[in-house]
Amino acid sequence: MSLAIRRQSILPGFGLTLGYTLVYLGVIVLLPLAVLVLRASSLGLAGLWDIATEPRILAALRTSFSLALAAAAINVIFGGIVAWVLARYDFPGRRLLDAAVDLPFALPTAVAGIALAAIYAPNGWIGALIAPLGWKIAYTPLGIVVALVFIGLPFIVRTVQPVILELEQDVEEASATLGAARMQTLVRVILPTLAPALLTGFALAFARGVGEYGSVIFIAGNLPFVSEIAPLLIIVKLEQFDYAGATAIATLMLAASFLILLTINLIQAWSRRRMGHV
């Protein structure tokens, strides 16, 4: 079978690169994950079940996943708009803005968390503005969403922007000559074309959001059952030298993330087939 794959390609190096890929993925990704699962399995299935059904842990997992999904969804919309503006329009300061998109990548996440907490706290710039309305962002789940939106923005922008740049202008013009209003062109022509990239960005932002720790804990308030995220519980368990418990939560997160990402990948494969790429 490997021979059959080899013959299709005129570029040499199949054996070498596949070997390298397997070793690399094995050592860098799979080995640590295997150790993780191994450590967790020392609890046995019953022990794992106990942890999985512990109300505080369940609540934390729910918080982590639902807020990561919400933040990724928000980023798909607003990150998509940012990517559109950066790709489509030329204006003074565009390059600066473009570079600023990457800052959440570069900043130590704890610094971001402290900065966000300072702004959104009831006595911060934005927090003070909305406090009279009776709203609170910092130290609530809303604060977590803010932190995750901040962290996830570059993922959406950087995956969607190149696709927008490659959009063929004449396809939009064709839509217009056929009588479609600007909004119809956007919904019927542009968005379906961008969908795979938006989905990729969504998946990346979501995955990052689920695992995010540093920026969240400063703004979350970390109230059990309200604004406590699963990674925090892992840290707590680690500090108590409960390695098995920590790895058990991690394994649960891993399994859930894997399922969600797999689903997204399947949707993408389907939409790529629809577009005629095989």
Next chain:
Amino acid sequence: MQIRAVDIFKNFTGSSARPALDGVSLDVGSGELVALLGPSGSGKTTLLRIIAGLDFPDRGSVYFGDEDASKKTVQERRVGFVFQNYALFKHLTVAENIAFGLEVRDRQTRPPKAEIRRRALELLDLVQLTGLEKRRPAQLSGGQRQRVALARALAGEPRGLLLDEPFGALDAKVRRDLRSWLREIHLRTGHTTTFVTHDQDEALELADRVAVLNHGHIEQVGSPDEIYDHPATPFVHGFIGEASALTVDLRAGNLFIGNHQLPLPGRSGRTGRGRLFVRPQDIVIGEGDANGIEAEIVAVRRAGATRRAEIVIPADAGRVEIDAPAAVNFRPGERIPIRFLRGTFFLDGEGAASSLC
């Protein structure tokens, strides 16, 4: 519907050096098939896009019938536009592509679903793609995509059909097939049609009338016969068909190459330098002809059924190419008498042509 462009001026760069269109006017009669022909950068695509409403002129107006369409948006103009690279919607099937223009209409004017589907299938028949309605653009050949693009443009009963280099991206054989097919569709549907091309064969074969553009000007508009047989400007003569340009002198109304006088009627009294354009088929080898010029063969090539010789005309007039039957055996260096049956003379600095018989 008659489509008119009146005194269109368009400058993309902002500097006045070379506008894309410099006061262009064009009438396309109802049901007529007109070709915009010119080299790249001549402004032909810009003119087409301005008629469609995809670009707006700095000056000038576009009329559809009696209605001034200049201020109308591209959506309101309701023209069918076929793009050079087809611009099909990749995520939609062939049938959905064709139905797009009907689907996006508002509730009052949108036909019912079944009617839209019937119309899409009917157009698929028209463009001879019956049975391919479920395919996606990626699964079609270039020629098939071109047909889908045309069907899509026709679906909304457009007031005019505009095609930008419709066959530009296809190979030679498919081009020829599609050419006669497009002519046929035009005869059947009767849409007022304008298409842009840089291929003179395409323009001459397909169009009722051809507008030749150069540097943002229309050099000549006319039937293929007029354009080919009576080119109005040196540019048109050089651009359409094969021709050689010779430097000749006009002395008191008579044409001279060196001291050899060529017969030219109707230019009495003028004097100056100019260019004489002659086509290969209008040059004959005139054995023992008193009017013949002695010229030297410098190169001989076989060109399909004929043999083509490159010949230097004396007195630095230039070179011409002539076609002769393959059986004639020319040799480089040989001197032969040649005679011009027809030609077109342009006095330098003057656009007007006069024919040589």
